[in-house]
Amino acid sequence: MSRIGNAPIEIPAGVNVEIEGRKVKATGPLGELHMETRPEVKIEQEDQVLIVKRHKEDKVSRSLHGLTRSLLFNMVSGVSKGWEKKLELVGVGYRVQGSPEKITLNVGYSHPVEIEAPEGIKFAVEDNTKVKVSGIDKHLVGQIAAKIRGVRPPEPYQGKGIRYSGEYVKRKAGKAGKVGAGK
Numbered sequence: 001m002s003r004i005g006n007a008p009i010e011i012p013a014g015v016n017v018e019i020e021g022r023k024v025k026a027t028g029p030l031g032e033l034h035m036e037t038r039p040e041v042k043i044e045q046e047d048q049v050l051i052v053k054r055h056k057e058d059k060v061s062r063s064l065h066g067l068t069r070s071l072l073f074n075m076v077s078g079v080s081k082g083w084e085k086k087l088e089l090v091g092v093g094y095r096v097q098g099s100p101e102k103i104t105l106n107v108g109y110s111h112p113v114e115i116e117a118p119e120g121i122k123f124a125v126e127d128n129t130k131v132k133v134s135g136i137d138k139h140l141v142g143q144i145a146a147k148i149r150g151v152r153p154p155e156p157y158q159g160k161g162i163r164y165s166g167e168y169v170k171r172k173a174g175k176a177g178k179v180g181a182g183k
Contacts, residue, residue: 005065009050009073012080017050019043024072028079031120031136035075041068050076078136085145087131091160094152095128103131107152107162115148130165 011017015028022037037043040061044051052069054061077083089096094107100122105113117123121144124132133145145164154161154169163169 005052005054005069007069009069009076011048011050011076015076015080017045017076019045024075026075026079030079030082033075033079033136035071037068038064040064043068043072074138078138082134082136083138083141084132084134085141086165087133087145087148087162088165089129089162090154094160096125096131097128098123098125100124103148105148105151105162108160113151115151118144
């Protein structure tokens with residue numbers, strides 16, 4: 001029994017969901033998203049609630065039940081509230097500049113790294129060491145945030161690099177941190 005898959009999805013005011021066979025379209029104040037579901041699951045709409053059901057009780061249907069429900073919930077939340085990820089640059093001289101369509105990262109390389117926002121994604125630069133990636137598609141927001149973090153991931157010795165806001169970087173001791181190193 002899937003606890004996630006059985007949970008109903010409440011459609012907020014201002015969001016319209018259309019179901020045509022296996023295709024689902026969610027339209028809201030922030031935009032429009034599409035999704036095609038697998039044939040193992042069925043989506044029903046009752047008033048302002050979406051319910052995901054499965055046809056069989058086999059392993060594939062059970063695994064797709066919760067996944068489909070989560071993807072639908074992310075679509076409905078995205079077109080109504082949107083999604084965002086925040087990143088921080090930690091390091092001497094590390095900074096970011098940019099506009100909603102493009103950011104330039106100076107993170108210790110001999111050249112600045114430029115990243116352009118794909119359609120549906122916006123950047124916001126707070127201070128000169130914080131970036132906010134926002135959009136309606138949760139998958140795309142996470143993918144672009146991971147791409148930015150991948151430019152200079154945090155390293156374990158000094159903790160320098162690009163990290164998610166609130167991310168904990170486990171630090172290593174290094175050579176000078178060994179006990180009895182000078183004897």
